[in-house]
Amino acid sequence: MKLGRHPKTFRAQGPLTPWEKAQKKRAKKVRKQREIPLFKKLRRKMPKTNNVRKRRLHKNATILVTFFVVIAVLAFYFCLPISRANKIQVRHANSYVQAKVIRASGITSGESFFLVRLHQRAIEQKIKTDVRAVQHVSLNYQAGKVVLDVKTHQPVGYQSDGDTYRVIADNGGILSQPLTDTKDNIPVFFNFKQATQLQATAQQIAQLPPRIRNAISEIHYAPTKTSTTRLHLYMNDGNQVLILIPDVSQKMKYYPGIASKLKGKSMIDLQVGAYSYALK
Secondary structure, X not given: OOOOOOOOOOOOOXXXXXXXXXXXXXXXXXXXXXXXXXXXXXXXXXXXXXXXXXXHHHHHHHHHHHHHHHHHHHHHHHHOHHHEEOEEEXXXXXXXXXXXXXXXXXXXXXXXXXXXXXXXXXXXXXXXXXXXXXEEEEEEEEOOEEEEEEEEOOEEEEEEEOXXXXXXXXXXXXXXXXXXXXXXXXXXXXXXXXXXXXXHHHXXXXXXXXXXXOOEEEEEEOOOOXXXXXXXXXXXXXXXXXXXXXXXXXXXXXXXXXXXXXXXXXXXXXXXXXXXEEOO
C-alpha cells in the first residue's frame, strides 16, 4: 500500500484556543519587530541630521557676519583721516635731495597708507634708481605722515657748470642744487659732459685716502685722440698730474712720494709709467 502525506486539514471556524491566541500574538509581534527597526533607525538619525544641519547653518552664518563686519570696519577706516598720509617727510638729506626723493616716490598728500604699504618695496627701489645720490632709503610711518629715512652717498667734489657748482657724490650722482661758491676742501670737476665719465672719475676719487683726495684742487676731463679717459689734475701744492681715469685710485697713492722728490712745481705724467718735468 502506497503511503502518502497526510492531507492538509483546516480548522473549522470558531473561537481560538488559548494556545492559538498566544501563537497569533507572537506572530504579530514578530512581524512588528521586523517592520519597526527601519523606522526607529530613521528616528534615531533624524536628531543627529538636524544637529549637523544646524551647526552648518550656524557656521555659514558666522562666516558671512564676520565677512560683512570686516568689510564695514575697513570701509569705515578708509573714510577716516588717519588712514591717509597728510605729510611726506624726508630725513637726513638736504633740501635738494629731499625734493627729488619726494618726487621720485610718487607719494602725494592724502595718499592711502594701505596703498603706500602695499607698494613700499617698489617705492624704495624707484627712489634709489631715480635719485642716484641716494645710497639707502627706508620708508616708515608715523601719526598722519610717511617718513623717508635717507642715506646719501658721500660727496667727493663739485661739478663746475659755468658760474655755479653742484656737489658730486661718490657714485657720480648730484647732491645739491646749483651753488655760487664752494665751501668744502674737495676738488672741482671741469669739462665733464658725459655722465659716464663723471661717474667713473667720482668712483675713482672716492677710493683715494682723504689726505690725497683733499690735496687735489681741480680735475679736468682732457681727452685726446688716442685716449678718451685722460684727466688733468691741478694739485693744491702747485704741481699738475696727467693720468687716466681707470688708474686714479691706484697710481695717485704714489703722489706724496713723487712730490717729495721734486725740486719745484712740476708736471707729473702717470699715463704710462711715471715721469715728471718742471713747469715753466
